[in-house]
Amino acid sequence: MKAAVFHAPGAPLTIENVQISKPGPREVLVRTVAVGVCHSDLHILDGMLPARGPSILGHEAAGIVEAVGADVRTVKPGDHVVTCVSVYCGHCEHCLTGHLSLCVSPETRRSRDEEPRLSIIQKPVAQTANLASFAEQMLVHEHALVAIRKDMPLDRAALLGCAVTTGTGAVFNTAKVRPGETVAVIGCGGIGLAAINGAQLAGASRIIAIDMLDSKLELARQFGATDVINASSAEVAKQVHELTRGGVHHAFECIGLKQTAEQAFGMLRRGGTATVIGVIKPGVKLELHGLDFLDEKRIQGSMMGSNRFPVDLPRLVDFYLAGRLKLDEMIAQRVPLEQINQAFDELRRGELARSVIVFDQ
Known part of the structure; x- marks a missing residue:
């Protein structure tokens, strides 16, 4: 199959032919x-997070099941499916207590003494995030995906696999935003827009979108923002306090920077919660005002929106098909696999919400 292969940080992805194995007992072969x-x-790609090459990146995907292993019970050939980074075993402590996104069981991967799922000239190719979606096919554990309605467009369904599940899940599951509460969202990329949409679905009374680009702030209004703040202006947290007369109940950081994580905590009202969704560079430490904790302010992380993927994702599909979840507006461009490096260049510039790689069908 054709795939975009990662070899080293700073180097472009290369389009290569990769060999893919047959499904094991609990594995599923998917046409991307x-x-x-x-x-x-x-x-x-930029070396902020460690990864070894050769490997195949990509994790926010949708496709059609081509074959299943003998013990697979959740999907069948012909099913339309969406993948998820937080593949789960189903019986560890995290899974049994409803925290599927925290599962780290190694049994969802092939062991080192087994034939690798992916290889190039008989040398193993790693599956980043246990998925490897920048390829014409995916071979994954059955708990790395969920079947969806066939009337759901797959190019939009792909966004549910990461950005939308992460953003809406942080609102619904991690922070548990309640009707009437106030929300601020820092960063209006794919995850931030999903968080804004999720806050609207949750019944937030006021949703403040914060970004450096006016074009993204205008898009945020389409997703449900009631107010916008251009972060290039000074004292963002102070502006939030003035708008809400005391701060927000919930602040969501969707970028992954020290400054914005600290801003999220600083814009809370008494008893408020800051949820950091963005990936902060390893080793970075946050500085928070200790007296704020006397006001019962909290800061927390969110892993993939604390999702219960088999439950949450079909509901998101229903929201989209009912016209309540915005996905069409999130897709800025659709490009073939051969243009993947250009798509990442666009992402570095930060001007687009989401690019989607589409494969010939």
């Missing part, structure tokens, strides 16, 4: 239809 270009992959 669409895959989103996500910041998590960019962090690996």
